[in-house]
Amino acid sequence: MTFFMRTARADDLQTLYEMAKLTGGGFTNLPPDRKALAAKLERTEQALARQGDDVEDELIVMVLENRQTGQVRGTCQIFSKVGQxxxxxxxxxxxxxxxxxxxxxxxxxxxxxxxxxxxGSAEVGGLFLHPRERAEGLGLLLARSRYLYIRNHRPRFGDxxxxxxxxxxxxxxxxxxxxxxxxxxxxxxxxxxxxxxxxxxxxxxxxxxxxxxxxxxxxxxxxxxxxxxxxxxxxxxxxxxxxxxxxxxxxxxxxxxxxxxxxxxxxxxxxxxARDVTLSATHERGGERVLVAAGRLSDYRCGYGFVKETADGLISLDAESAALLDLSLGDAFTMAGRS
Incomplete structure (x- = not known):
């Protein structure tokens, strides 16, 4: 799992600004304006700090990070309830x-x-992937990570x-x-x-x-x-x-x-x-490549992992992905096959 999705932090501002300058205009959810981007990150911080499970007018900015370099190479957004x-x-x-x-x-x-x-609808938007990373299904990872986030925080969203x-x-x-x-x-x-x-x-x-x-x-x-x-x-x-x-x-x-x-x-x-499963074991190589996610709110992470499932339903995840999702044996995580 070289790339993974996480929720954005205040220190992602400069990287988001640099990506915003590459959009070419008309991309209103990712404006090349530091003040506007900083306001989005502040809204995200407030939403992630809230512990309630009702539907409110909130924004979640997420970013795609390269685990090996620490660089942020993509972003997307979730609005929980528009029109409020x-x-x-x-x-x-x-x-x-x-x-x-x-x-x-x-x-x-x-x-x-x-x-x-x-x-009153939720909205997904602001999806942007750095031009140099438009391969290996990363655009699909950006898009689908939002749906798993919504699923795993379901009471915070409408229908x-x-x-x-x-x-x-x-x-x-x-x-x-x-x-x-x-x-x-x-x-x-x-x-x-x-x-x-x-x-x-x-x-x-x-x-x-x-x-x-x-x-x-x-x-x-x-x-x-x-x-x-x-x-x-x-x-x-x-x-x-x-x-x-x-x-x-x-x-x-x-x-x-x-x-x-x-x-x-x-x-x-x-x-x-998507299925919620329990980690029974880890392995070094092999398995089916699926979308895996774990963690709530600011701890949410999502990426591609390799899963093996036994006939009696025991789940093994590759050790690298398990470590990145901070999973120990017996912990729960979410997996979804590729669309």
């Missing part, structure tokens, strides 16, 4: 059908309606989880969706709005945008063409979400038009297939 501090707005893409008897014609108009349907994917950004760093819709009301470029959004959130858009449904036919062709599409760099993430059990239910981000995927926590593949 301020409304969580999305656009819902729908169809309005109308019929004219005089013309004997049926008209179907595609519409974007402002909604707070997803309020539904969402994932907002970054929308299409053009070569100049602009957003066709922003330019065709919200940008007309704010008098600022997408880059300016992106910087403000990353630090202050997108509530300013919801406050000033018209609340009436918007006919997509009134938008520019370029804006209409990207509604509900992920950024090219996010297509693999969308496929991972679909494999996990998320669906595209027609919700799009009010900022850049990217899709919002929706899933039921207990139906996610990682959650449904």
């Amino acid at each position: 501090s301020w409304p969580f707005y999305s656009y819902r893409l729908g169809i309005l059908t109308q019929y004219s008897r005089e013309l004997n014609r049926t008209f179907r108009a595609e519409m974007l309606s402002l909604t707070t349907d997803l309020e 539904r989880v969402i994932a907002e994917l970054r929308g299409v950004i053009d070569e100049a760093g602009g957003s066709p969706f922003w330019d065709g819709l919200a940008g007309r009301f704010f008098g600022m470029s997408f880059q300016e709005a992106d910087e403000f959004n990353a630090v202050n959130g997108n509530q300013f858009i919801a406050d000033l945008m018209p609340k009436t449904p918007i006919y997509t036919a009134m938008l520019t062709d370029s804006a209409r063409a990207v509604i509900g599409l992920p950024h090219p760099n996010g297509r693999a993430a969308m496929r991972m979400l679909e494999t996990e059990g998320f669906v595209n239910a027609g919700y799009v981000d009010i900022f850049d038009g990217g899709p919002t995927m929706v899933g039921q926590i207990d139906s996610l593949r990682t959650v449904a297939c």
Whole structure:
């Protein structure tokens, strides 16, 4: 187990800042802003210090660490309950059908309606893997470690989880969706709005945008063409979400038009297939490569380990992974096969 996931600490700030500068814009959960990142780490510290098991509006930042070098090479985030501090707005893409008897014609108009349907959901986001580490299933480790964290702290989350994917950004760093819709009301470029959004959130858009449904036919062709599409760099993430059990239910981000995927926590593949087992022995080599996790709150760790299971259900884990998870014989840990 060279790489493993853990919860973030205050001393991860500089590394997170360096990674944030590599995102290329439009990545609102990982802004290249020290103050905003420090606030995220402070929220994480507060959430991990809380001992209660009720659902609150909390943020957990996690990082991918190279055990051999100590370097942090990736990150992801979990929001336990969105829409509590301020409304969580999305656009819902729908169809309005109308019929004219005089013309004997049926008209179907595609519409974007402002909604707070997803309020109260948990959210997974902020997933970023250093470009030099995009191999060996590490992106999948980042994603699935969040689901095991939610499973192993289940009372702290509701029933539904969402994932907002970054929308299409053009070569100049602009957003066709922003330019065709919200940008007309704010008098600022997408880059300016992106910087403000990353630090202050997108509530300013919801406050000033018209609340009436918007006919997509009134938008520019370029804006209409990207509604509900992920950024090219996010297509693999969308496929991972679909494999996990998320669906595209027609919700799009009010900022850049990217899709919002929706899933039921207990139906996610990682959650449904995970098992709590007891460590009966350790071994040096061999076994099935699976996801393993142990520890609560700030002690949570997750990575790939090698498991052997006997016919009578005894579990052996490779010694390196057992040590990294701080497991002794007789301790419990969670394992989940690869999706």
